[in-house]
Amino acid sequence: MSASPSGILDIVIQEQHWQLHPYKAAYWQETKTLLISDLHLGKSAHFRRAGIAAPKAVEGTNTDRLISLLLHFAPTRVLLLGDLFHSDYNAVWDDWCALVRQFLPIRFELVPGNHDILPAPRYAEAQLKMLPVRYAEGPFLFSHEPLAKDSSGSLYNICGHIHPAVQLQGSGRQKLRLPCFYFGRDAGIMPAFGAFTGLACIPVQAQDRVYGITDTAVLELAS
Known part of the structure; x- marks a missing residue:
């Protein structure tokens, strides 16, 4: 495991080499794949249409960060x-x-999630390949929601949905929540990529690997 000057953290998971980026994405080197979960595109516009105040700038943030990742990693x-x-x-x-x-x-x-409710022609026009809700490749079983421990067999589940975070305790009563990458014994959870999403603190067990995300770096917090 090592950190690069750009704040990217290199890890090995299931004997595969991943790079964790502070934009809350991961790059799977062996397959030249950029992994992202929970963009929630259009969320702020959805709320504004319903009369609820929501920031417009988040959509631009999502797009700018994704473009930056595509240019940096040049995935296939x-x-x-x-x-x-x-x-x-x-x-x-x-x-x-x-x-x-x-x-x-x-x-x-796209491995579909619970919010992916657009009609099939919309995904076709976006030239998106729709994958099964459980998609196996290499040592991994990809899904949106976490799978039951006994449902993935020998494959390691990689999922999203939770919007994981870890809470850090500072001096006095200071507390800080950071989005994180989480890798437990049976499954790994990707952080939510979208700029307008919540966070859910997750319990951390012994031997879990947790990597907190700041604006500029991915940091090892537990392993």
Whole structure:
């Protein structure tokens, strides 16, 4: 395991080499795959349409960070672990389609999550390959929601959905919550990529590997 000057952390998981990026994405080197979960694109527009105040800038943040990742890693594939789009269609989906076209021939593939409710033609127009809700590749079983311990067999489950965070205790009563990458005995949980998503602190057991995410770096917190 090592950290690069760009704040990226190199780890080995199931004998595969991953790079954890502070933009809350992971790069699987052996397959040249960029892994992202829980973008929740269009979420702020969805709330604004419902009359609820929500920041517009988050959509630009999501797009800018994704473009930066694509340029940095130059993957051949982006594997999306669910909740790509938050709800019903809005104009943010058109922006997503334009981004995919811009970066062809990179393949974009989606393991669907509970928020991925758009009609099938929408995913087709975005040139998204729809994968099964449980997608096995190499030593991993990818899903959006965590799988039961006995359902993945010998494969290591990689999922999203939880929006994991870890709480740090400072001097006095100071507390800080950080989004994190979490790798337990049976499963790993990706952080939520989207800029307008919540956090859920997760319990950490002995031997779990937890990597906190700041604005500029991924840091080992427990292993």
